[in-house]
Amino acid sequence: MVAHFAALKAVGESCRIPLQYYHNNMTGTNVLLEAMADNNVFKFVYSSSATVYGEPKFLPVTEEHPTGNCTSPYGKTKYFTEEILKDLCKSDKRWAVVSLRYFNPVGAHISGRIGEDPNGEPNNLMPYIAQVAVGRRPSLSVYGSDFPTHDGTGVRDYIHIVDLAEGHVKALDKLRNIAETGFFAYNLGTGVGYSVLDMVKAFEKASGKKVNYTLVDRRSGDVATCYADATLADKKLGWKAERGIDKMCEDTWRWQSQNPNGYANK
Numbered sequence: 550m551v552a553h554f555a556a557l558k559a560v561g562e563s564c565r566i567p568l569q570y571y572h573n574n575m576t577g578t579n580v581l582l583e584a585m586a587d588n589n590v591f592k593f594v595y596s597s598s599a600t601v602y603g604e605p606k607f608l609p610v611t612e613e614h615p616t617g618n619c620t621s622p623y624g625k626t627k628y629f630t631e632e633i634l635k636d637l638c639k640s641d642k643r644w645a646v647v648s649l650r651y652f653n654p655v656g657a658h659i660s661g662r663i664g665e666d667p668n669g670e671p672n673n674l675m676p677y678i679a680q681v682a683v684g685r686r687p688s689l690s691v692y693g694s695d696f697p698t699h700d701g702t703g704v705r706d707y708i709h710i711v712d713l714a715e716g717h718v719k720a721l722d723k724l725r726n727i728a729e730t731g732f733f734a735y736n737l738g739t740g741v742g743y744s745v746l747d748m749v750k751a752f753e754k755a756s757g758k759k760v761n762y763t764l765v766d767r768r769s770g771d772v773a774t775c776y777a778d779a780t781l782a783d784k785k786l787g788w789k790a791e792r793g794i795d796k797m798c799e800d801t802w803r804w805q806s807q808n809p810n811g812y813a814n815k
């Protein structure tokens with residue numbers, strides 16, 4: 550049996566206060582691991598994040614890149630949890646852990662019925678763009694236009710949520726089929742970086758709507774550029790991202806235009 554740990558990511562992301570981040574993630578990890586061992590479950594997929602790498606020292610970022618120099622408390626919880634899991638695997642050879650380091654998940658299910666509906670004002674780029682396009686918010690604030698990137702705005706590796714889900718299925722298959730134990734980390738990204746303004750343009754094309762924006766100061770903790778080398782996941786899990794930026798925007802727009810208020814007022 551294989552357990553999945555996505556719930557803790559949701560808990561971490563819904564908390565704004567660093568102490569709560571740490572408390573929820575760290576306490577949750579220990580309680581879960583004990584409960585698993587008590588029930589003879591030693592296989593585990595962990596939802597980690599590219600934020601464990603902090604400000605990239607080289608690009609594209611491989612799994613060999615040093616971790617821990619995180620720029621946010623959220624990133625640190627991901628790093629600390631990975632460290633706990635590595636120690637666990639070293640000290641008890643029964644454990645096999647796959648840590649999936651997500652780059653920037655976006656998009657929605659193709660049906661338009663399952664999508665992202667953050668509470669309050671979105672923190673992340675894609676839901677913000679989608680809410681501006683649908684008329685729910687007047688304008689996007691673009692955080693920083695003086696980064697050393699092709700247009701001055703931050704560059705990220707956006708990955709379609711369905712590709713990400715398929716990465717989990719591959720990770721589960723691997724855990725089911727290997728005799729090997731230990732800690733294994735894989736980047737889940739496309740290997741391509743797009744700027745904030747690239748995303749705005751792609752979304753305008755997919756939706757046919759204007760996305761108004763204003764250039765404002767940088768947001769604290771944001772790095773200039775981050776994108777993955779995802780070849781290890783291809784080699785070891787047989788996974789690679791299949792959906793590009795147009796598909797990410799089309800599917801997000803289908804969800805947002807069919808559900809302008811998210812899951813409310815159906």
Ligand SMILES: CC(=O)N[C@H]1[C@@H](OP(=O)(O)OP(=O)(O)OC[C@H]2O[C@@H](n3ccc(=O)[nH]c3=O)[C@H](O)[C@@H]2O)O[C@H](CO)[C@@H](O)[C@@H]1O
Pocket residue numbers: 598599600620621623624651652653654671672673674675677689690691692693702703704705745768770771
């Ligand atoms: C350091 C950190 O906590 N990173 C998290 C953050 O990544 P990250 O900060 O990269 O993701 P965002 O979607 O928030 O931002 C992407 C890019 O858009 C810009 N931007 C964002 C919002 C906005 O209103 N205006 C704007 O210009 C940002 O400056 C950045 O350049 O969210 C991801 C998706 O949940 C998480 O996986 C990451 O772990």
